[in-house]
Amino acid sequence: MPELPEVETIKNDLRELVAGSRVERAEVLHSSLVEWPGAEEFVRRLEGVRITGARRRGKHLIIELDSGDALVLQLKIGGQLLLVPPVEEPRKNVMLVLYLDGSRRLFLRDQTEFTRARVLNREELEERLADLGPEPFSGEFSAGCLREKVGSRRAQIKPLLLDQKVVSGIGNIYADEILFGARVHPRRKANTLTEAEWERLHAAIRKNLAAGIEHRGTTVRLYRDVLNRPGGHQHHLRVFERHGEPCPECGGEVARAKVGGRPTHFCPACQPEDGPGDGEALTLL
Structure with missing residues (x-):
């Protein structure tokens, strides 16, 4: 996509x-x-x-x-x-x-x-x-801006990253990679994130999107550029659709689950689900 x-x-x-x-x-x-x-x-x-x-x-x-x-x-x-x-x-x-x-x-x-x-x-x-959130590489987009927009909400962090009114341009592939890079579990509630985690999340957003641009996009299935060439960033993905494979950081197994109705990939060891959840079980796919 x-x-x-x-x-x-x-x-x-x-x-x-x-x-x-x-x-x-x-x-x-x-x-x-x-x-x-x-x-x-x-x-x-x-x-x-x-x-x-x-x-x-x-x-x-x-x-x-x-x-x-x-x-x-x-x-x-x-x-x-x-x-x-x-x-x-x-x-x-x-x-x-x-x-x-x-x-x-x-x-x-x-x-x-x-x-x-x-x-x-x-x-x-x-x-x-008019309703789109800030561009990730704009001067107005900072860790503080991100925290101010959603930091008090009890919603899960991955669906918030996918909300184009929060920050524009992020979809399912990059959201998984961003959260892995920030070491934040995709089902963490936004209001439980620490200041350090907001800083890591902001940095991971910019780093992963910049890498995707550098590699001319991610071709998992259908994406092609104007000259019908596939992107190259799929060769650099760390967790997206890598479920069942070793985590590139800790060697544990990458998991897959549905979060906010979307297939989601993460490392349970590197991205611990800190704190009590809302009682809803995390069903692995």
């Missing part, structure tokens, strides 16, 4: 490979893709405009247009943007095609069909992004 590092990689690829291109025609091939403003208007507002840049906010990919609008994509679980050529034209699961000048095309492919798209003006885009 594209999280912050994957969307950041795609954004950088678009800036390098697509910025400056003119969209000659747009074709929507799957009716569920367009959430705003309606398929016909969506296509009309894309045709004839020039792509001026790309940026990211949380997991939102924002393709900037010279009309003042922006094409905003949420790639969800399996969304891919592929530039043809040099990539071979995809034959299946295509949801959108942008026909660019120079006989190039940008294909949006998603075999899960969960990707969603909007064309928004500046005011609509600002409203869309």
Whole structure:
């Protein structure tokens, strides 16, 4: 699932490979893709405009247009943007095609069909992004900021990390790696974390996301960059989907459980469940 590092990689690829291109025609091939403003208007507002840049906010990919609008994509679980050529034209699961000048095309492919798209003006885009939490690499995001936002809550820490209103861009893969790096059990209540643990958590968020960007994203299953290349960070994961394997720190067995309804991977020895829980059993998968 594209999280912050994957969307950041795609954004950088678009800036390098697509910025400056003119969209000659747009074709929507799957009716569920367009959430705003309606398929016909969506296509009309894309045709004839020039792509001026790309940026990211949380997991939102924002393709900037010279009309003042922006094409905003949420790639969800399996969304891919592929530039043809040099990539071979995809034959299946295509949801959108942008026909660019120079006989190039940008294909949006998603075999899960969960990707969603909007064309928004500046005011609509600002409203869309208003509720997102701080960017992990921004100056406003600190251990103190994180503690102030959720430190008094009795909610489990992993679902809070996944809440895009708390901090933007973190998904299931990086949440597991972050919590392992911080040595915090995924079911710890936020109000039980110490100051030192908040500091470790903040540092682990930045470290793990930066590593994901450096390795051009994590390809566990579907993620590809704009040139259809897999990421490399999957080779550096320490606990995610490593259940049953030795912990890279202590040699104990990595466990898997459901936390907040999400498959979760952790080391019970390195991430002890300190203090009494709420009585709910931790059922291993």
